[in-house]
Amino acid sequence: MGGHFSPGYAERPWGDGSFPPLYCPLTARIDDNLALVVNDRLVEWAAEVGIYAGRLDKFRNTGFGRLAVLGHPETDDVDALLLAAKMNAAWWACDDYYADESDLGATPTELPPRLALVMSAMDPPPDAGRYTAQVEEAVRSDPVLVALRSATGHLKRHAGPSQVMRVLNTTFQMYVSWTAYAAWRHLGELPPVWRYLAARQHDSFYTSMTLVDVVGGYQLDANLFYEPRVHRAVMQAGTASVIVNDLHSVEREAADDLPDCNVVLLIAEEEGCPLEEAVRAAVAMHNDFVRGFEDSQRELASVPSAELQRFLLGVQSWMAGCLEWHGASDRYT
């Protein structure tokens, strides 16, 4: 079994080291041999389903397999880690092809109907005769949908029904925020920071964290997962991790013909301040969310559920692995 223990929290340097550190959990396991195994299998799968065709070298160097190994130190089980790698890669493919990357065909006006079809790819609705046949044809012809369906199939081999629905419903909820970004992009409007954050907190790595127990090989009961204090803790962790993403992707997101929403860019615009100052503000916001998670974790320590304590430690590990991964992935350098 991997190193499932808490190495604690620390102020961690990031980027070129010139900004204030991110207060974050320390990484429990760095195993680049295991990461290579998972990543190689992930690239084989990507070739089979057809995502990132012609760009597989770049996809390999992004290292979603490494993200899975860093984020789930609880297990060495390659098939379980591959499930996390596939789900995250498929979510990201959806983001790149539908939402963010103009050169991959992303357009704001097509995004809402595409996301609506994602729901049917991941959660096929009851048979509607020849209309269902048309849905199936559409799913088969789009590699992003094939990837999402295939990853969901892998999920179903490891998860119980409430875990599966938790992952699906969180995915669909996240897409409501994506449609907001698409509307702002289409209208050429920049949202105020509060409005962006309200959307981003429902479009965060909370989604990735819904896999923590599935990958760990146990089940956190749905009533505990959705217990308000637990939900708040996972939202705090998911938000902190997504601010890490915004901090690492400022340049990439400013470069697209239609720039993405990004908390750093929006703070700079709203405050009329230099980017450096906006980065500091985002770091402070991140650190507050991590401290909030730590407080929640302390408050929940008295709940007599081994699964819950294990889950919270898994979420803590995911935050740590996420920072580790963003600092090294070719996607952000």
Ligand SMILES: CC(C)=CCC/C(C)=C(\C)COP(=O)(O)OP(=O)(O)O
């Ligand atoms: C992989 C996953 C669960 C995605 C959820 C949404 C999310 C946090 C991202 C896709 C990351 O946001 P963003 O589009 O800003 O990411 P990149 O900077 O493009 O990597």
